[in-house]
Each structure stands twice: as C-alpha cells, then as structure tokens.
Amino acid sequence: MNDAGGPLQVDGEVFSVKRVGDYVHMTLVAAGIAERWRPGNFVALSVGGDTSAALLRRAFSIYRARPSGIYGGTVEIVFAAVGPGTSWLAERRPHDRLNVVGPLGRPFALPKEPVACVLVGGGYGSAPLFGLAERLRERHCGVHMVLGAATESRLFGALEAKRSAQSVTVTTVDGSVGIPGLVTDPLPALIARSSVEVVYACGPMPMLAAVTAVANEHGAWSQTAVEESMACGIGVCMTCVLPVTGDDGVTRMVRSCVDGPVFAGDKVRWDAVGTVPAGTYGAAATGGPV
C-alpha cells in the first residue's frame, strides 16, 4: 500500500485560523504530510463534518508545511471564503477536527542548473510560491517574484516576498498598490533584465495562459499550477481534466489532480480549456453514436 511516499489520509486538527486581507490563512496539524510535501502539492479537505451534505473535497495548494515539532507536523493553506464549503472552513476554530488528504499532485519541477527564475502569483495563488522560492534558493537559483491582484487586500505575501526573493514586483488592477495593471505587464522587462530562464506561475487560468505566452515569447520555460474544479483530488473522478499535449505531440484530456496541478505551460492548450479540441486522443470516439 502506501509506503512509496504517496498521499496520506490524516485525521487532522485546526491549529489556527487567521484573516489575511481578504483571505484566510489556516494552519492544520496533520502528521506525515510535511515530510512528503514538495512545493506545488496540494491537500484536499472534507468540509461540513461527517454527515455533511457537501460531499466533495476542497483542494488547496500547500503554502507551508513543517515536519513534526511540538505540535506534530503542520500544513498551512490560504484561501478565499467564497462558497459554503470555504466559508465553513473559515469558521473553524483551533482543535476542530478536519480530515486531510495529501500531499497530492505533481509539484513544480526544479531546474538542474542555478538559473534565474521568476515566480508569478495571482491573488492567493502566490501561496505555494514561497516554499518553491526556498527550494530554488537552496539550488542557488536567482529568485524574482511578481505578485498581482485586483486590489491590495487580495494580494497575498507581498511582505514575505521581500524575504524570499531578490526582487519583488507588485501589480494591482486598481492601482491601490504597486504598478497599476496585470502581472504580465512588468514580466517581459523582468525576464529580459534578469536573464530569466524559468517562469513559475500560480493563479487564475487566464493569468496562467498570459504568463505562458510571455514566457514562450522570451524563450523561457514555464511551470504553471492550474486551478480546475475537482471532486476527489486523488485521480478517480475524472472531473478536473484539461487538454494537455504530451511529449509525443498528442493532446489528451488529463487530470489536473494527478497529472498536474503543475504543467509545463507550453503543453497546456489554454485556448481550448473547457473543450475537447479536435484531434484529442479518444475524441473521435466521443462524437459517434453511443
């Protein structure tokens, strides 16, 4: 069974819940997950208790994870309380029980050489980038961060970014802080100026598509953590699929939970997300009478 370092299912406990701007920062005591975590992994939490009418797990990128200390291993997540499930989570208090499955998904791939990297986060999508920054620094990579949001209260980690990165650029759509506009506005100059070879990004899908386009134009690799709605998070339900082109040039509908959530940006068929584009593996069979 699970001795190969795969995900665990842990009866966890809420350690703390804090408001951070428009978001919620939750720390969970969940033994064993930190030891297996790599940046880009996520956890799937059940919501509403054992008899909940909301059956589907909510998936959250891991912000930080610390192996066993005084309180046992902890996992931290950052989320927006937007629906009934996340609102319920936001109302949890220390010592409440939460069932945690993780770490799940493929993490960010790390460069073998000490190259310059830029980490782009949209909203709370910046959360997994801090652990990534640490791993990159350990490899002597240059780390730059671009954090963007609609408005200041929806930025996450702008202060922490200053400790994590050589340079931090902030953008807000309403101009409440930083450069008015989108994360992709300062990105081309930054890539050129710092000879960036890898662009990492986490945030809304349109942002990921735009960041990938900028990276492609500048000949940089891109690693994007996608956000697709999931039911199980562990690879069995087939709801979180998106069209991704493999090394063999064939597009397949792949599961973002186990084949992602991190994909090479240039492999994702961004313009076709939400469709099964013509030529997709198995698409012919879908069109026929059944």
Next chain:
Amino acid sequence: MSTAGARRENGAAVAPDEVDLTTVLADARLTNPVMTASGCAAAGQELHQFFDVAELGAVVTKSIMRDPRAGRPTPRMVETPSGMLNSIGLQGPGIDSFLARDLPWLLRHDARPIVSIAGSTLGEYAELARRVGNTPGVAAVEVNISCPNVENRGLVFACDPQQAARVLSVVRRDTPRGVPVFAKLSPDVTSIVDIATAVVEAGADGVVLVNTLLGLHIDLETLRPELAGVTGGLSGPAVRPVAVRAVWQVAKALPTVPVIGVGGIRTGRDALEFMLAGASAVQVGTAIFNDPSAPLRVLRELRVELAARGFGKAVEAVGYSHRLPPDPRREV
C-alpha cells in the same frame, strides 16, 4: 437465494469479528459484500494508496469501452445537496490498454475485479464480453447499459426492456460460463421490475441497482446549465432512498435473482439497509470522493452493524425485511 436466517433471539449480539461476511452472487463467491461502484474508483490503483483493495469483496472498474475515449468537455461536475451531478462521458483508455495494464495490476494485487463494460453497439458489447470474460481472474462482468452520459440520451439501452434484453443476451452468449454477468440498470424508468425481468430472461445472472439519475443544474450567474454536457447523472446520499426502493421492488418480484445495491452508500448502516431490502452485495461510489477510505470503512462498519443485530452471517441479512411478518399496527 439464501434461506431465511433468523435474527438471534434476545438480541444476543455476535462479536463483529465472528460475522461471516461471505456472499454469493450467482457463480461468484466473494469474501465480503462490499465493492467499489463503477466510475468512482478508476481501476483501483489510486485507492490502493489509502487501503488494500484486496480487502474488498470486489473492485468494480470504471466502464471500459472498446476504443479510447476523451469524454466530455468541462465543467463535468456540480456539487448538489448530499450528492453531485457528473457528466464525464465515459473517458477511458479503451479495452486494449485496460487489458494490458489495469486488469493485470488488479490481479497482481489480489483484488477480485468485476469489469464494467459499455458499448455503443451490440457488436461492441459482444467484443468486450469476449475479451474481458476470457481473461482469467475476472470475477464477473458488469454491463453498463444505463450510463446517461451518452450522445443520444434517448437511446439509453436500460430504458427499454427489449433493447436492454438484446444487450444482455449477446453479453451472456459471449461471456464464458462460470463468469457471472450483471446488468446495471437505470432508475429513470417507469418499471424497474420490468427491465430487471427482461434482462434476467435474456441471461443476466443478476442486476446492479441503480445507476445515476439524470439531473440538471442551472448556474444563476450565467443563467445557463452549468455542466458542459447540460444534463448529468445524480449520485450520492441524495439518491439512496430511490436506490433502496429499486432494490426492494426487484428483490420482491424476483426473489431468486442476485441484486447488488448501489446509490448513496456512505456508512455501514446504509449498506445494511440495502441488504435488508434484498441486496446480496453493495457498492460504494460517490462517498469515495468524500472519503477515499470509504469502501473499507463501510465494510468495517457493516460488520459491526450486522453483529449488533445478531446476524452471524451477512447472507442472513439479505432480504431480511421482506421476510418479517406484517407489522400488525399497520394496514397493508
């Protein structure tokens, strides 16, 4: 059908560990009555990270089709009260890949595979039955004639007794003797008993009740149906009473036909309810999305629930509620 087992007098509880969970479904003898539901466990590998799939009575695979299939566009899923709608469209690798990789994995891990097959035509069903049925180690074939996520929703085989019977007739004909064939039926019919009768007469060794119910959800932001496929299959605890009703009706009408119950099972109590209504085995589906350990947990809880009611053998609980004398306080 098992003989009527008397519930032990005076509530003399059996120790949970002593309960004999063995169940028999036509020619298939299973160590216990708990399985995964098709489409909720892929082909077992993912769940094996959370529990040993060999501990289940059987692993029912996601429906296998002849050809690789991309499925439907997204969104494919909507959460609904105590359930969900899905519109996956039978995405899968096709039979070649399944037989080359997935089935050997299940056998290597000592699981008892029940292979769900789905075809577009009678010929495809026949081909799948031959290829799956002739693979050693397959515990049974489950025939999905009721997936609502097909291109022509008006032609779900399971909604028409004659169409359903034709499929089961070719599958039974082309599956080796000794490998039971079960028909998975849709609850979206006027008379589930008529459909069950038709497939059994056509050769089905048992029925699996029920597949998802066809449903629809409109997004109040876009004012459009949320699923890309417009309609989807409703599953989860929300459908459980419908499934229990279907099991009850079929078990009553066809008492010698093995019934496998599925629909909204989340706990051992739920599983017991299906067995009392007439199910010889049960499948855990959507609950897996909530709790990846659900099938094994349900098995553990079922053992306790059976023991607490004095059932020393799981088969004694099968159809038990049908055998009780009428409640004198109620008009029948």
